């Protein structure tokens with residue numbers, strides 16, 4: 463009997479343009495490092511990128527490199543090197559895979575881009591602890607290695623309602639970064655340039671939101687797995703016109719899919735929300751599994767994390783403070799649950815998958831009863847999958863497949879539809 467062929471993932475044509483943009487991004491950084499100009503700032507993924515752009519820095523995001531280490535599965539080899547110098551296997555596996563890769567002189571950039579042999583050397587490292595404390599430790603390690611200054615913002619955590627007290631506190635810390643950054647860049651901050659960077663970042667964010675919101679249509683034109691790839695410009699190029707041009711192109715393609723009734727998952731039967739980090743080394747496998755199950759993972763907290771609707775060019779510091787504090791990851795459980803409730807309704811979700819990421823408790827929300835509370839309140843079923851963003855030793859393919867298949871069967875049973 464002929465073996466059943468796995469369904470093909472439907473490709474997004476704009477991906478080609480994105481690959482070119484990403485190549486330009488890394489070559490520009492590599493050139494700057496070799497020529498010593500412009501200066502390079504490392505920034506956390508939800509750090510003050512707009513301020514850095516306005517001050518003439520090229521910006522490099524180590525978490526993006528961490529995700530590349532995960533997606534290429536190089537992380538599996540590099541994590542133990544960081545464990546060996548005292549970084550626990552229980553802490554952020556972006557940190558451990560990235561530090562381990564540095565110690566081993568490895569980077570996926572070498573394989574992807576001819577002529578690039580290393581990550582770009584920082585002139586300054588700028589963090590925001592809004593997402594976690596690990597980023598500060600991570601940047602401090604590199605700061606010592608490169609003898610580069612490490613500065614940043616210490617954020618509130620578990621915030622119920624974002625108030626003026628929070629906004630004033632964070633805005634003040636952003637403003638305090640200006641003097642040291644001016645000293646490093648040798649340039650004075652031009653307020654008009656900052657307003658422009660915030661305007662461009664806000665436009666990027668609005669377009670990214672529009673892209674993600676197309677998944678509210680039935681059948682959805684894109685999946686969570688697509689969004690993990692196409693979010694790259696929103697992370698590394700926000701504040702630049704290039705990101706805006708890219709999302710206009712992507713959005714047009716998705717709107718054309720909607721007009722033509724083209725589904726990302728042929729025969730879409732169920733719609734799922736993914737809560738938590740992606741499992742970078744298993745994106746393709748999981749995307750294929752959901753295709754087989756005719757189930758679309760339509761939305762996620764993760765991809766939504768680069769939507770910053772509070773950004774306002776007329777009030778750059780305060781609006782950056784608000785945007786980077788209103789984030790899901792900064793909040794307490796009640797606003798998180800309210801947000802998920804809105805997402806479930808907007809994307810017409812049948813069930814939730816919580817990813818219990820071993821090394822990122824900050825992006826893991828299934829350990830304190832949230833799935834159960836949501837099920838009780840909204841009648842929405844969920845499962846929690848044990849895994850990790852980068853450390854595949856924490857993830858079992860068989861167990862995840864069994865759980866997901868059983869979950870879809872459960873959804874079918876509830877809906878009384880064909881299996």
Ligand code: SF4
Pocket residue numbers: 525554555556557593594595596597739821822823824825851
């Ligand atoms: S939020 Fe999680 S994945 Fe991201 S840097 Fe912090 S610990 Fe790592």
